[in-house]
Amino acid sequence: MGNLFPRWTNWLPLKLAVCLGFVGIGAVVGATYYLTPKYYRVGYEPTQPVPFSHKKHVGEVGLDCRYCHSFVEVSSHSNVPTNQTCYNCHGPDKGQIKKESEKLAMVRDADKTGIPIQWTKVHRTPDFAYFNHSVHVNRGVSCQNCHGQINEMEVVKQAEPHSMGWCLDCHRNPENKLRPLDQITNLTYKPEQLNRDTFYASLKDKGIKEDQVVKTLLGLKQEDSLPADAPKDWGKVVELAAKTYGPMVTQKEVGTQLKDHWRVAPPETCAACHR
Ligand code: HEC
Ligand code: HEC
Ligand code: HEC
Ligand code: HEC
Ligand code: HEC
Known part of the structure; x- marks a missing residue:
C-alpha cells in the first residue's frame, strides 16, 4: 500500500508551490506593468530635477x-520654458530672486554649461x-x-x-x-462668475446677431426660422437668457452659444486623430 504513489510525488506539493509562486509573480508584474503610469496614467507624478x-x-x-x-x-x-525664462527672475543680474538658493543650483548649472534642464515629461x-x-x-x-x-x-x-x-x-x-x-x-x-450682459455684448461685438443667439437659447438650429414672438433686441435677449438659465450664467448657456456661433465641430472620424 505504501507504494501506491510513486516516489516523485513526494515533491509534488513543493513543485505546485513553486509553480503558484511564479503565477503570483506574473500577476504582480502584469499588474504593475498595466497599472503604472504608461497605462494607468492619472496621478502620474514624476519627480523633477x-x-x-x-x-x-x-x-x-x-x-x-x-x-x-x-x-x-x-x-x-x-x-x-528654457533656462532664460527662469533667469528673468532668478538670474544673478536680472531679478535676483533667491539667486543663491540650493534649489536653483541646476538652473545656474544649465546657464553655465548651456545644457538645458532635463525635465521629465x-x-x-x-x-x-x-x-x-x-x-x-x-x-x-x-x-x-x-x-x-x-x-x-x-x-x-x-x-x-x-x-x-x-x-x-x-x-x-x-x-x-x-x-x-x-x-x-x-x-x-x-461660468457663474461671468456677467451675463458682458457675455452677450462680447457675442454682439463679434458680429453675431440677436436672432442667432435667440435660436440657440430656444434650442433651435441656425437654419430654423424664429417664432413670431421671439425677442428682437439685445435687452430682451438677455432677459430670455435669464428666464431660460436662471439668475447665474451656466456652462450649458456659454457652451452652446460658443459652439453654435464659432461653429465648433470637433472631429470623431478615425483619420482626424490617426493620420
Ligand atoms: C516672474 C518671476 C519668476 C520666474 C520667471 C520664475 N520664478 Fe521661480 N520664483 C519666483 C518667486 C517670486 C519665488 C518665491 C521666492 C520666495 O519664496 O521668496 C520663486 C521661487 C522658486 C523656487 C524655490 C526657491 C527656494 O529656495 O525656495 C524655485 C526652485 C524656482 N522658483 C524655480 C524656478 C524655475 C525653474 C523657473 C523657470 C522655469 C522659475 N522659477 C521662474 C519668481 C519667478
Ligand atoms: C484638449 C486638451 C489639452 C488642452 C486644452 C491643453 N493641453 Fe497641454 N497637453 C495635452 C496633451 C494630450 C499633451 C501630451 C502631448 C504630447 O505628448 O505630444 C499635453 C502636453 C502639454 C505639455 C508638455 C509638452 C512637452 O512636450 O513637454 C505642456 C507644457 C502643456 N501641455 C501645457 C498646456 C497649457 C499651458 C495649456 C493651456 C494654455 C494646455 N496645455 C492645454 C492636452 C491638452
Ligand atoms: C514660471 C514658468 C511656468 C509657468 C508660469 C507655468 N509653467 Fe507649466 N511648467 C513649467 C516647467 C519648468 C515645467 C516642467 C517641470 C514640471 O513638470 O514641473 C512645466 C510643466 C507643465 C506641465 C507638464 C508638462 C508635461 O511634461 O507633460 C503642464 C501640463 C503645465 N506645465 C501646465 C501649465 C499651466 C496650465 C500653467 C498656467 C496655469 C503653467 N503651466 C504655468 C513652467 C511654468
Ligand atoms: C475638453 C474638450 C476636448 C478634449 C478633451 C479634446 N478635444 Fe480635440 N477638439 C476639441 C475642440 C473644441 C476642437 C475644435 C473643433 C473645431 O475647430 O471645430 C477639437 C479639435 C481637434 C482636432 C481637429 C483639429 C486638428 O488639429 O486637426 C483633433 C485632431 C483633436 N481635437 C484631437 C484630440 C485628441 C487626440 C484629444 C485627446 C488627447 C483631444 N482632441 C481632446 C475639444 C477637445
Ligand atoms: C479625438 C481623437 C481620436 C479619434 C477620433 C480616434 N482616436 Fe483612436 N486613439 C486616440 C488616442 C489619443 C489614442 C491613444 C490613447 C492612449 O494613449 O491611451 C488612441 C488609441 C487608439 C488605438 C490603440 C488602442 C488603445 O485604445 O489605446 C486604436 C486601435 C485606435 N485608437 C483606433 C481608432 C479607430 C478605429 C478610430 C475611429 C473609429 C479612432 N481610433 C478614432 C485618439 C482618437
Missing part, C-alpha cells in the same frame, strides 16, 4: 501659463495619435480641461486620463467645456 512649483509661480506669484508655455496658442506643441500622447494644442486653446478649451488644477500643484501630476475615450467624450459634447477665449488660462474660472 528642479523642485519647480506651479502652485508658487501661478497660484502665488500670479504668472500666466503663456509666460512660460509661450507657444501653446500658436503651435501644435506646448513648449516647456508627464503627459505623453502615443506617436500614432495626432494632437495639437493651438487648435484647442483657440477654440475655447482650457488647460484646466486637460491638465486639471495645475495652479494648485507643487509637482505636476496627470489629472485626466488622455485616453481615446476621454478625447471623444469632449469631442461629442464640447458645449460642456467651452469657455470664452480670455478665460483659457484662468484656472479658477467658473
